[in-house]
Amino acid sequence: MISVQETDNLTRVGPGTPTGEYLRQFWLPFLGSDAVEPGGEPFPVRLLGEDLIAFRREDGLVGLVDVACAHRRAPLLYARNEGCGLRCVYHGWQYDIDGQCTDMPAEPANSRFKKHIKIKAYPCRERNGVVWTYMGKGEPPELPELEWNLLPPERVHISFRVQETDWLSSYEGEIDSAHAPILHGRLDKTSKRSRTTMARSGRPIFDVMQQPFGVSVGARREVPERDELYWRVNQFVMPFYTLVPPKSEEWAELTGHAWIPIDDTHTLAVGFTYLPDRPLKERMVDVFTHGYQGRETGHPSDQAQDLNVPHNVPYWKYVTKFMRASNYLFDHSLQQTTYFSGLPGLWVQDVAAQSGALAVPRTFENLTSSDAGIVVVRQVLRDCVEAYAASGELPASAVDPSLSRVRAVAALLKRDETWVEALGEFMFKPVGDPLGYTVP
Amino acid sequence: MSVSGEETPLKIVASRELCRGHGQCELFAPDYFQIDDDALVVVVKDEVAPEDVIAVQDAVTHCPEAALRLEQARDGARQ
Numbered sequence: 254m255i256s257v258q259e260t261d262n263l264t265r266v267g268p269g270t271p272t273g274e275y276l277r278q279f280w281l282p283f284l285g286s287d288a289v290e291p292g293g294e295p296f297p298v299r300l301l302g303e304d305l306i307a308f309r310r311e312d313g314l315v316g317l318v319d320v321a322c323a324h325r326r327a328p329l330l331y332a333r334n335e336g337c338g339l340r341c342v343y344h345g346w347q348y349d350i351d352g353q354c355t356d357m358p359a360e361p362a363n364s365r366f367k368k369h370i371k372i373k374a375y376p377c378r379e380r381n382g383v384v385w386t387y388m389g390k391g392e393p394p395e396l397p398e399l400e401w402n403l404l405p406p407e408r409v410h411i412s413f414r415v416q417e418t419d420w421l422s423s424y425e426g427e428i429d430s431a432h433a434p435i436l437h438g439r440l441d442k443t444s445k446r447s448r449t450t451m452a453r454s455g456r457p458i459f460d461v462m463q464q465p466f467g468v469s470v471g472a473r474r475e476v477p478e479r480d481e482l483y484w485r486v487n488q489f490v491m492p493f494y495t496l497v498p499p500k501s502e503e504w505a506e507l508t509g510h511a512w513i514p515i516d517d518t519h520t521l522a523v524g525f526t527y528l529p530d531r532p533l534k535e536r537m538v539d540v541f542t543h544g545y546q547g548r549e550t551g552h553p554s555d556q557a558q559d560l561n562v563p564h565n566v567p568y569w570k571y572v573t574k575f576m577r578a579s580n581y582l583f584d585h586s587l588q589q590t591t592y593f594s595g596l597p598g599l600w601v602q603d604v605a606a607q608s609g610a611l612a613v614p615r616t617f618e619n620l621t622s623s624d625a626g627i628v629v630v631r632q633v634l635r636d637c638v639e640a641y642a643a644s645g646e647l648p649a650s651a652v653d654p655s656l657s658r659v660r661a662v663a664a665l666l667k668r669d670e671t672w673v674e675a676l677g678e679f680m681f682k683p684v685g686d687p688l689g690y691t692v693p
Numbered sequence: 694m695s696v697s698g699e700e701t702p703l704k705i706v707a708s709r710e711l712c713r714g715h716g717q718c719e720l721f722a723p724d725y726f727q728i729d730d731d732a733l734v735v736v737v738k739d740e741v742a743p744e745d746v747i748a749v750q751d752a753v754t755h756c757p758e759a760a761l762r763l764e765q766a767r768d769g770a771r772q
């Protein structure tokens with residue numbers, strides 16, 4: 254059991270909060286490499302309630318520093334990105350990538366004051382188009398061995414977008430596979446989705462298991478005219494990753510998200526779709542990038558960005574037109590013709606559905622059997638947060654990067670087979686290996 | 694105040710805890726202050742000669758960290 258209060262505590266991520274301190278001990282994939290250009294415009298970021306500025310130095314290294322100049326607190330958003338780092342435009346103080354002040358042009362030449370000035374700066378690493386940062390204590394561990402960030406670029410599509418939801422409701426939306434055939438249901442019968450095994454099969458029965466990497470959320474369903482059971486195993490990987498199995502043989506991509514808490518009420522959804530052993534189909538990348546017949550798909554399209562967002566809004570490049578203020582472009586009439594939900598596209602449907610969690614107190618919530626995965630992950634998280642607060646102890650996956658190497662799986666299994674045994678070998682394949690089974 | 698009616702010399706008291714290496718003191722009174730490798734003030738000599746009082750007082754007033762102050766040396770300290 255986990256109480257309402259304990260669950261709410263998991264959504265408080267600012268500095269000094271137990272959950273926030275726990276999450277800080279993990280690497281955060283917080284930025285797309287293409288968001289910052291060498292010597293280019295500094296980019297405002299907010300992570301775990303801290304306002305920060307990301308920039309790429311002229312030599313290509315990415316920095317992540319405090320939002321304000323240590324002199325008289327001028328916004329470093331307006332800084333010049335030159336030489337060794339950011340130069341405040343107010344009086345020209347300059348900061349290196351590690352936050353050290355290196356120049357104070359208005360100070361007398363003999364002044365050694367700059368030596369005493371260092372602003373907050375978090376170490377960054379870059380891997381396959383993603384910039385990571387570590388806001389935790391001590392020496393950072395190695396980056397986690399998450400397959401989606403270890404493959405060559407043509408095998409992966411990665412996207413970034415801001416959503417106005419707490420991070421808990423966000424990742425919970427992706428371990429709850431019961432919603433998929435309903436919320437994402439389509440009424441136009443030609444739709445590919447309506448022909449998948451998932452869409453044809455019955456109500457899910459859940460079987461949830463704690464794992465060294467996090468939690469496996471298995472769900473089995475009856476399939477019409479088949480004797481086998483259809484199993485889907487979604488993975489929750491500590492501390493905020495969700496992995497979703499492939500949908501069909503034709504669309505055998507693995508998908509998932511990193512749900513990075515921006516603050517208590519905003520989440521950075523880092524979406525990824527990948528094929529471990531071969532390039533993604535061009536058509537698929539095209540649909541992700543440009544949308545499908547004017548609607549959004551699994552990733553924000555190039556039409557989704559809200560171009561009117563001022564550049565002082567954290568993550569302005571990742572803010573979309575599908576926000577609370579635009580009512581997610583909901584159109585009730587589409588419930589008769591196109592979508593079960595009337596919400597224009599897959600990820601928009603998820604966000605709009607998840608947005609209720611901030612609008613209505615959690616005491617209103619009534620979890621049911623299909624929420625088994627959510628209940629277990631909440632408890633595991635609570636226990637991890639409490640253990641870290643009490644003794645500084647972290648789960649194995651925080652220190653052993655290889656534990657994050659796991660895949661979600663979907664398969665048809667005989668009724669007497671247990672999924673843990675039957676699917677185990679497909680869950681822990683080496684990076685880049687073929688799936689090893691035919692996706693039902 | 695001295696009993697003889699004559700002023701005792703002023704003495705510099707510097708706090709390396711408060712100092713942050715602005716070097717203002719060094720600018721105004723280089724004979725009395727230096728900034729070391731830790732970017733902190735070192736008092737080279739702490740008794741202020743009468744002709745340097747104004748310069749040293751300037752140094753004290755301009756210290757942005759209030760790390761410097763002047764004290765009247767006690768009589769006993771003169772010899």
Ligand code: SF4
Nearest residue numbers: 712713715716718756
């Ligand atoms: S002016 Fe003050 S803070 Fe600056 S070096 Fe001198 S004593 Fe230190």
Ligand code: FES
Nearest residue numbers: 322324325341344
């Ligand atoms: S406020 Fe930044 S240099 Fe003065």
Ligand SMILES: [Fe+2]
Nearest residue numbers: 426433437603
């Ligand atoms: Fe969904």
